[in-house]
Amino acid sequence: MIIKNIAIIGAGVMGQGVSYQFAKYNYNITLIDIADSALENARKNIRNIERLDKMLHKSTSNVNVLDKITFTSDLSTLSTADFIIENITENITLKETLYQKIKAHIADHALLAVNTSAVSITRLASFLKHPQNVMGIHFMNPVHLKPTVEVIKGYHTTSETIDATQELLQAVNMTGVVVNDMPGFISNRVLMLTVNEAVFALQDGVAGAADIDKIFRECFGHKMGPLETADLIGLDTILYTLHVLLSSYNDTKFRPAPLLTKMVDAGLHGRKSGEGFYKYN
Numbered sequence: 096m097i098i099k100n101i102a103i104i105g106a107g108v109m110g111q112g113v114s115y116q117f118a119k120y121n122y123n124i125t126l127i128d129i130a131d132s133a134l135e136n137a138r139k140n141i142r143n144i145e146r147l148d149k150m151l152h153k154s155t156s157n158v159n160v161l162d163k164i165t166f167t168s169d170l171s172t173l174s175t176a177d178f179i180i181e182n183i184t185e186n187i188t189l190k191e192t193l194y195q196k197i198k199a200h201i202a203d204h205a206l207l208a209v210n211t212s213a214v215s216i217t218r219l220a221s222f223l224k225h226p227q228n229v230m231g232i233h234f235m236n237p238v239h240l241k242p243t244v245e246v247i248k249g250y251h252t253t254s255e256t257i258d259a260t261q262e263l264l265q266a267v268n269m270t271g272v273v274v275n276d277m278p279g280f281i282s283n284r285v286l287m288l289t290v291n292e293a294v295f296a297l298q299d300g301v302a303g304a305a306d307i308d309k310i311f312r313e314c315f316g317h318k319m320g321p322l323e324t325a326d327l328i329g330l331d332t333i334l335y336t337l338h339v340l341l342s343s344y345n346d347t348k349f350r351p352a353p354l355l356t357k358m359v360d361a362g363l364h365g366r367k368s369g370e371g372f373y374k375y376n
């Protein structure tokens with residue numbers, strides 16, 4: 096399958112990272128968001144990702160990524176896409192509403208990747224005409240520095256869809272680990288419990304954030320502790336993901352720590368808002 100045009104829906108943290116990675120490898124990108132302010136912000140942040148990639152990671156790409164990206168709020172532009180990557184807010188109702196709207200605009204040959212932390216791929220595929228063309232790609236953040244991703248096979252996803260997805264990932268220097276569809280897949284089913292329990296431990300006064308993270312970095316050799324990881328992902332996204340896991344498995348082990356909810360309500364969303372468990376300038 097020849098893939099030239101990629102549409103990316105949702106221009107937040109992940110939409111920006113995914114757009115950068117595919118534009119860098121010369122794909123034509125249409126980046127779609129409902130909020131004009133998000134599109135403006137995305138343009139600024141993608142320029143910054145490119146600058147840092149060249150400066151810190153010695154990227155030698157000579158593609159001017161912003162020349163490859165069209166920024167728009169028009170969903171009808173989806174009709175020219177060979178491959179669509181959806182990265183909107185981690186909220187089942189918002190995602191379901193979007194899938195009902197985009198059904199009419201997607202070309203019959205197009206493949207669609209759901210970039211979600213936990214929502215069932217099978218459920219979202221059920222809103223589209225060709226559920227066999229839908230799979231999950233759980234990208235990691237920051238996208239251009241995390242080349243291994245989960246590729247999730249929904250109930251109807253065909254092996255042709257998985258193969259074409261793996262080929263596309265290889266073309267942008269990434270690799271997919273294929274897993275079956277269950278909420279949270281492997282990574283977030285396990286990670287969210289750890290992050291949430293670390294917040295409970297902080298809330299109980301067992302230790303401060305810096306010491307909790309230090310134990311994971313220095314005793315277990317993790318690159319980052321659970322609270323630093325939460326700040327990087329976004330505390331709002333962590334909270335939404337726990338809600339999705341709680342309602343999907345109906346298991347109280349996924350109930351969010353009250354401190355996490357309180358911080359999200361207070362606007363402390365981690366790095367992207369300037370403050371989470373730590374302060375950023």
Ligand code: NAD
Nearest residue numbers: 105106107108109128129133182183184185211212236328
């Ligand atoms: P974000 O809050 O930074 O961005 C979400 C964007 O979606 C916003 O710009 C918002 O305006 C836009 N949006 C909301 N509804 C929309 C609609 N109907 N149409 C078009 N745009 C819409 O969130 P994020 O961190 O980029 O996460 C996006 C998705 O990626 C989520 O499903 C999340 O679970 C998943 N994800 C996040 C991470 C992470 O580390 N942040 C990692 C892997 C996967």
